[in-house]
Amino acid sequence: MAHPVGARPAAKPPRRRDRSSPGRRDRSYHHGDLHQALIAATEAILVERGVDGFTLREAARRVGVTPAAPAHHFGSAAGLLTEVALLGFQALHDHLIDAAKAAGESPAEQARALGHGYVRFARAHPARFQLMFRMNRLLEDDPRLVAACGAAESELERATRAYRGLDADTPLDAQMKAEMLGGWSLVHGFAHLALEGRFDDAAGDADIETFLRDTLDAILRRHFP
Structure with missing residues (x-):
């Protein structure tokens, strides 16, 4: 459809990100769910790598949240x-x-x-x-x-x-x-x-x-x- 002279086409609404995408880094957790998920991830890391192989970053990666999330829940x-x-x-x-x-x-x-x-x-x-x-x-x-x-x-x-x-x-x-x-x-x-x-x-x-x-x-x- 032709636009009147001088008129600009209406901007398309911004594309919404699919928040349910499995590739999304920050999953949606209830407080208790994330708490338990991080504990489970920690135990898995301990089994595989031992105490000295544990890091907060790796626990966050396995759960699919940002590295700040474990620190928010557990401090360190x-x-x-x-x-x-x-x-x-x-x-x-x-x-x-x-x-x-x-x-x-x-x-x-x-x-x-x-x-x-x-x-x-x-x-x-x-x-x-x-x-x-x-x-x-x-x-x-x-x-x-x-x-x-x-x-x-x-x-x-x-x-x-x-x-x-x-x-x-x-x-x-x-x-x-x-x-x-x-x-x-x-x-x-x-x-x-x-x-x-x-x-x-x-x-x-x-x-x-x-x-x-x-x-x-x-x-x-x-x-x-």
Whole structure:
């Protein structure tokens, strides 16, 4: 259609960007959805690259948001890693409680059950487990993290009191704390060695799960006869 002399054709309306396009960098998230998505992305990175391979930028890239988004939610890389570690300590606490409940009535059986439960947790969640004790990468003074660590440790204290025949509210003296830390160090070191494959050669052709269970049980029976 011809335009009158001197008249300018009407400007076309600007083309709207398809905000639903899968290639769009910033996806639309509800606050809680993005929170959980970033945690899931972080755990995937930890599994693939370890703690030292984690960056906020990579977590943002996997979720499809700008690099500023994780910092807005968690403050820093340490803040996001602390959130994952917090979930790890909470899960460990529940795991230890379940292990103790499944054991017999004997305090020695319950103490050994906690040791087995600790190692099972580490092998089931190796990325979380390794992160949980990398305090140099976490906000170690975060009150929620401190509380979660304390709750998990309280299960070890409870087992120590029971093994010693003490009431539930009796404070542990220095010798008993040393005993508890000795048992904890034992299973913690065993768990790390298992995760690093240090028992594989010793297991030979035997099933590795059976070998680890039987070996740990023999060690724990010497510590908690």
